[in-house]
Amino acid sequence: MNGDEVRNVEFSEGDYDASQVNELLERIAAELDAGRPTRPLIANATFRMVRGPGRGYETYTVDWFLNQLRRQEDPSEVARANADPWRELAAEPYDIHREPGDPAVRTAAPSPQEYADAWRNFGQQPGTQLWWVRTRAMRRELRTADQQTVASFCYAATAFGSPSFVGNHTLSAGGRTFTLKRVTRSAWPGIAETISRDLPYAPAHAGYTAGRDRSLRQLLDKTGTPILYRGGKHFERYAGSYIKFPGQRWLRFPVRGTQQAGAIMTAVDQAGNKVAR
Numbered sequence: 001m002n003g004d005e006v007r008n009v010e011f012s013e014g015d016y017d018a019s020q021v022n023e024l025l026e027r028i029a030a031e032l033d034a035g036r037p038t039r040p041l042i043a044n045a046t047f048r049m050v051r052g053p054g055r056g057y058e059t060y061t062v063d064w065f066l067n068q069l070r071r072q073e074d075p076s077e078v079a080r081a082n083a084d085p086w087r088e089l090a091a092e093p094y095d096i097h098r099e100p101g102d103p104a105v106r107t108a109a110p111s112p113q114e115y116a117d118a119w120r121n122f123g124q125q126p127g128t129q130l131w132w133v134r135t136r137a138m139r140r141e142l143r144t145a146d147q148q149t150v151a152s153f154c155y156a157a158t159a160f161g162s163p164s165f166v167g168n169h170t171l172s173a174g175g176r177t178f179t180l181k182r183v184t185r186s187a188w189p190g191i192a193e194t195i196s197r198d199l200p201y202a203p204a205h206a207g208y209t210a211g212r213d214r215s216l217r218q219l220l221d222k223t224g225t226p227i228l229y230r231g232g233k234h235f236e237r238y239a240g241s242y243i244k245f246p247g248q249r250w251l252r253f254p255v256r257g258t259q260q261a262g263a264i265m266t267a268v269d270q271a272g273n274k275v276a277r
Contacts, residue, residue: 003029014058017048183216195244
């Protein structure tokens with residue numbers, strides 16, 4: 001990505017102060033034009049939260065864009081991207097305004113044959129293959145190829161009998177039962193001392209780590225001991241969901257593809273290792 005592309009990027013409306021974001025982008029573009037690294041600017045950036053039409057940019061979009069800039073200067077990230085067979089499938093949630101006739105103005109969707117090849121290769125990957133199966137209206141099971149149940153998940157129900165997004169869910173695996181519940185405001189300070197403060201999908205700087213993630217849930221065993229934490233969300237092509245473990249370990253879940261029917265999600269740990277796909 002070059003300086004002109006940074007200057008011409010367009011974001012949807014949101015909560016990050018547009019004037020502050022624009023100022024940072026101008027500085028980043030100048031550094032790119034001069035052949036200097038931009039990571040220090042990104043690492044030290046913070047943005048005010050604003051309200052009102054036209055005053056702000058969508059937070060997830062800006063986060064994603066800055067993360068892409070940061071990654072293009074990291075040799076290990078570039079190597080991982082080059083080794084990814086799905087790297088050519090566009091998933092960027094922002095737009096770069098280009099001149100008419102620019103061949104890069106639009107990314108072509110993969111052909112039906114490319115989708116067929118990708119899915120065939122997906123089914124041939126080594127390792128254990130598991131299936132996520134709906135067994136009842138409120139229950140799902142994770143099964144092996146020979147239909148052995150590895151884990152079962154039961155959703156909390158609303159008053160109308162549909163899955164609830166606010167209640168406590170239960171998970172059973174290996175003869176043990178766990179509860180997935182929201183993290184209360186009073187519990188957050190203690191939790192923050194045991195898990196990474198970074199949002200795995202975004203650059204690690206103060207603007208992203210200052211506040212509590214209200215979407216955070218914790219998976220507890222019968223004794224109330226936390227096993228892991230789940231937060232963020234995948235929304236409008238933003239891969240913002242993550243899982244964190246006590247001890248600063250975490251997983252993020254980037255997605256490749258242009259349609260849900262042909263997309264593949266990968267679980268990537270804090271070291272960049274692909275854990276599952």
